[in-house]
Amino acid sequence: MTRWGMVIDLDRCTGCGACVVACRQENNVPVASEDDYYKGRNLDWIQLARHVDGEYPNTQVRQYPFLCMQCDDPPCIKVCPVGATYRDEEGIVGQIYYRCIGCRYCTSACPYSVKVFNWKKPTWPDGTDRRQNPDVSIRSVGIVEKCTFCHHRRQRAKEVARAEGRELNPSDYVPACAEICPAGAMVFGDLDDKGSDVHRLAEDPRALRMMEELGTKPKVIYLKRVAEAKK
């Protein structure tokens, strides 16, 4: 069974922010104004979260690329009264934009606070609406949206594979953030595929899952040097 997951190597990540920009472009995420950004109204599906590791004076500031953890047991899908958020058979947690009623129960129940809400009608300044990705729908005001591991790309890859009469090749489908990462810090693939890089890295001694103790079984796995993690 396929189980899509991502490994982010924090020891490789330079904090350049290319993943954030790629995500915005790929998924038609409107760019928040400065004012909205400081109000906490930005809609980024992935953002760089600054985190201080260690205790003073042995500290290190890191930028965590922070996105939906794509939990195997997501707290958000249980609480949705209309079933607008779901986990598909390949483990991707998605959102049905045309069903969401905007009650924001999922956003309040998510321990990672990674789901975002459309506070207002999206605006597309300077003709950016002409550069929208036709594969991703524009979300309306008043609904919740989230990282989908760019599952429209999986759809397209599957269609191409079917047209060519072959099985889906693991390298056919990569989300925009992992594709763009110049440092090669983001590795995407099938966690259940024993031969995949992502499977091997997920077993790495440096691997850590965010708030594993909550039992959400996240499929986004971070790698961090062990010595530092212990500190």
Place this chain on the structure above:
Amino acid sequence: MNGPIATTAPAPIETEHERALFHHIRHTGRGFKILSVVLALIAAWGLTAWIWQLTHGLEVTGLFRPVYWGIYITNFVFFIGVSHAGTLISAILRLSKAEWRRSVTRMAEVITVLVLFFGAGNVIIDMGRPDRAFYVLLHPNFRSPLLWDVCAISLYLTASTIYLFLPLLPDIARLRGKIGGWRERVYRALSFGYDDTPAQRGKVEKAINILAVIVLPIAISVHTVVSWVFAMTIQPMWHSTIFGPYFVAGAIFSGIAAILTFMVVLRKVFKLENYLRPIHFDYLGRLLLVMTLLWFYFTFAEHITTWYGNEGHEMKVLSAKLSGPYSPFFWAMVATCFVIPMSILCRRSTRSIRGVLIASISVNIGMYLERYTIVVPTLVNPRVHLTQALYSPSWVEWSILAACISAFILLYMGFTKLFPIVSVWEVEEGMRHGPRETAERIKTFLPEEEEKKRTCTTETQREGSAETQRDMGEEKRAGAVAEAVAGAGADAEGGNK
């Protein structure tokens, strides 16, 4: 103002209580009119604010990521809590056959039905897409506590509406032909052919009793499920096993406070001094005192376990409440929910009508603060800190809160223009049968043997064997009942006057 009464048909003979309790239906004072206009204006302003929000999106609120819930959800929990005033208290009083309930039940039940609309309504106001609210019926996900809420609240609204309506029927039958005008048509439509014959009355009374039993578990379930909206998540200080009973206790607490506030106001405005007497306020004040202590117990238990456990994420929320940015709200809540009502209600001398009014208003404010300090601090202190900001509600949110309260009071005032706020038939029934029934009931509490010894003639008691004594007992008991009835009746009357 002093409108012509029954100019078309000769006015039927009215009893003393009908005259007194229909008075506020017939006569509308100047203050009433001014207040209605003011309240209607506030409600209209709130409606404007909501339309503003509908056209601009929730951008116009003070909410942001990760504080996705604020005033609206606080309102929802608070109003649903206040709704426990009526149906629950009234059902408990009816089932325990508390005679003093008779003039209280109606005014309490109206609170339930009316305030529920604002409780449920605030969830819809809170939605990003209220136009899709009916999707909960099209695509229900029964794993969601919010859907449990939809089920519980709609059941509760239905049950408590019927529970308000049934005891209203005999009064509607009395109102027909006495008020006239457009209201006559309302009464005719609502009475459904009910003429208050003894057979019909018997059925209504039976239905009320059955419903009083049914409505109790429904009311408990409603606020339990409301608490589970929070407790079922794994967020710090929401994921608590005692939230169910804690919310129910808080709901009854704020409910009693709401009834008491309304009772004092109605007594003053509609001159119901003869129906709402100091004893009513004393009894409900004692009940409020019990709930004050219970509330304190729950609050203490809830916070001490968090503090002792000292788990990082939970402690962040707790310290935000105890000493952080939410400490003013938290300590104001402790003062208004515990210190003030406790110090007023624990002494007989301060448990006067004025004292009870101050205590109940204080509890209402405190319970709103409680709901606020449950909803908001957890969201402001999530496990992942992406933004460091505090939530402060916008003018839209304040306007809608003010409008909800105003519209609720306005609807309540509207109710008093249609129906008597004190149940006339129940008061009259109480005057007629109450003392005798109570006295008979009291008889059944008392030890029989003692009774016999006191009433039996000395001769038979001294000589008679156990058998003769039992035979004699029957006759004597009948006599003793009659005697006690007379005594208790006199007591009850003394108490009433």
